[in-house]
Amino acid sequence: MAFFVEPLQYQFFVHGLVAALLVGSLCGLLGVYIVLRQMSYIGHGLSHAVFGGAVVSHLLGLNVYVGAGLWGFGAAVLIHRLTARRDLHADAAIGIVTTASFAVGVALMSRVHRFTQDFEAVLFGNVLGVSEHDLVLIAVVTGLTGLAVTALYKQLLFSAFDEAVAQVAGVPTRLVRLLFTFILALAILASMQVLGVTLIAATIVIPAATARLLTNSFSTMLVLSTTLGGVTALCGMYLSYYVDIASGASIVLFAALLFVGVLGVRRQS
Amino acid sequence: MSDALLALQCISAGYASQPVFADLDLRLTPGQFAALVGPTGGGKSTLLKLILGLLPCTRGSVYRLPQMTMGYVPQREMIDWRFPVTAEQVVRMGRYRHTSYWPWATRADRREVVALLDRLGLTPYAKRHISQLSGGQQQRVFLARALVARPQLLLLDEPTTGVDLKAQHDILHLLHELNRAGMTILLATHDLNTIASHVPWVICFQHGVIAQGPPETVFTPGILRRTYNADMVVLHQDDMTFIANRSLIHPHVAQQTTLAHRPRKVNDGVLR
Numbered sequence: 001m002a003f004f005v006e007p008l009q010y011q012f013f014v015h016g017l018v019a020a021l022l023v024g025s026l027c028g029l030l031g032v033y034i035v036l037r038q039m040s041y042i043g044h045g046l047s048h049a050v051f052g053g054a055v056v057s058h059l060l061g062l063n064v065y066v067g068a069g070l071w072g073f074g075a076a077v078l079i080h081r082l083t084a085r086r087d088l089h090a091d092a093a094i095g096i097v098t099t100a101s102f103a104v105g106v107a108l109m110s111r112v113h114r115f116t117q118d119f120e121a122v123l124f125g126n127v128l129g130v131s132e133h134d135l136v137l138i139a140v141v142t143g144l145t146g147l148a149v150t151a152l153y154k155q156l157l158f159s160a161f162d163e164a165v166a167q168v169a170g171v172p173t174r175l176v177r178l179l180f181t182f183i184l185a186l187a188i189l190a191s192m193q194v195l196g197v198t199l200i201a202a203t204i205v206i207p208a209a210t211a212r213l214l215t216n217s218f219s220t221m222l223v224l225s226t227t228l229g230g231v232t233a234l235c236g237m238y239l240s241y242y243v244d245i246a247s248g249a250s251i252v253l254f255a256a257l258l259f260v261g262v263l264g265v266r267r268q269s
Numbered sequence: 270m271s272d273a274l275l276a277l278q279c280i281s282a283g284y285a286s287q288p289v290f291a292d293l294d295l296r297l298t299p300g301q302f303a304a305l306v307g308p309t310g311g312g313k314s315t316l317l318k319l320i321l322g323l324l325p326c327t328r329g330s331v332y333r334l335p336q337m338t339m340g341y342v343p344q345r346e347m348i349d350w351r352f353p354v355t356a357e358q359v360v361r362m363g364r365y366r367h368t369s370y371w372p373w374a375t376r377a378d379r380r381e382v383v384a385l386l387d388r389l390g391l392t393p394y395a396k397r398h399i400s401q402l403s404g405g406q407q408q409r410v411f412l413a414r415a416l417v418a419r420p421q422l423l424l425l426d427e428p429t430t431g432v433d434l435k436a437q438h439d440i441l442h443l444l445h446e447l448n449r450a451g452m453t454i455l456l457a458t459h460d461l462n463t464i465a466s467h468v469p470w471v472i473c474f475q476h477g478v479i480a481q482g483p484p485e486t487v488f489t490p491g492i493l494r495r496t497y498n499a500d501m502v503v504l505h506q507d508d509m510t511f512i513a514n515r516s517l518i519h520p521h522v523a524q525q526t527t528l529a530h531r532p533r534k535v536n537d538g539v540l541r
Contacts, residue, residue, distance in 0.1 A: 036349075036352060036353070038349075150372055151372070153372035154362075154365060154368070154372060157354075157362070158362045158365060160352075161349070161352050161354060161359075161362065162343065162347075162348065162362075164318075164321075164323055164341070164343060164347070165341050165343060165362075165414070165415075166362075166365070167322075167323060168321050168322070168323065168339060168340075168341045169362070169363065169365040169366060169418060170365055170366045171365060212353065215353060216353050216355070216398040217353055217354075217355065217358075218352075218353045218354055218358065220353075221353050
């Protein structure tokens, strides 16, 4: 018991733990749609694109969260527009838009050295530096995402499974895709401080992929992935505390280990 | 136009800079049961997408009867068979227009879905994952999803591909029943033999309508050659029509078939 209680005496750890739990669950929930729509690369790409927006808005003296969020959403819309063309595949469009956007951030960072340290947290995460303000933001985004995913359950399920038929049936598929992208950009924004843009994609994809191995039911997969996301985040935080490694990395490594374990058990059965 | 359920006038459509067909005219009347036949890549699926409103036309006009509802059964290869849904959940998706806004299924949803699963003989498989069903069962599940929305016009893309002969017969029998009940049906297929004996109206299509009419008037070597750019053999035996690509028939088999059925050549390669 002392194993779990001891780190809780530190305020920064409690903040980090709550933030990781919320972010892990949030990414796990959204990951279901990302994995099932075979959009894993967009999660990875958007998180990198958001970084460019964060650096630019910081330089312009704007609110980093608002600027990065708008930038991420803009990048996603641009990707969708490019992939609407038949001569360009989605992976190419994502690769071009998001790496160019990330490169903008890196270029500006290398040019203006004064905020390099601040943005290391954005790149690699700093869960132990989570403030109360960050916690409120993460909680609000998690709550809104939960509500949106519940309200759009039928639309998201139908368009994830069969977009063309969903459109024929009356689902506003384009709007649903845009809304989902907006929610994803918000989630990435909220997770940025905790996990860092380089590791967010893994926390989106791994719990959902693990959940898919465990169930053939969509609704069960949603619950499982959300739970696995939260649990692996908690376990990763304790691992980080006791082994003294970066928390974002320990969360991702724990989730990957769980995936490998489940895969091994599934192969044997 | 007034008696048409659907009318395409002088339609041109395609993707980006590649036109698939141009100046196309086609109309479907209520209660019609038609098959769109033609080679792969000839534009059948594109035409279905245009009718469904999934693809805009670059020229011409599409008339759909006001308030007309459409159901669509896509090609099996378009389905992600690893997606975690059961047969029942797939059918329930089709209730989208009729259901409440709440994320859960209403009592009416469940009643409709159960009734349709029962009608299509799918009740024992309702809780099975879609990949655990046979080809015929899978096709009936997707047919059920389209039917649960009670469409006036049902469009099917290759509904008999990848299923065994019995399942093909069952599906076409079911479509006949639906058509007799008043539903207008248009199916796209390259399976000429199944169509020849089951569907009353055939539209030969390759980047445009080559010919249309009852199978016995449309399935001639001349029309089929223009549709498929290949020599086709047409055999009529006991009120049934058999069609084969001449280049794919082994000469020995062709000779045996001819001797066994003692067909009589009448015109332009049609054997009777």
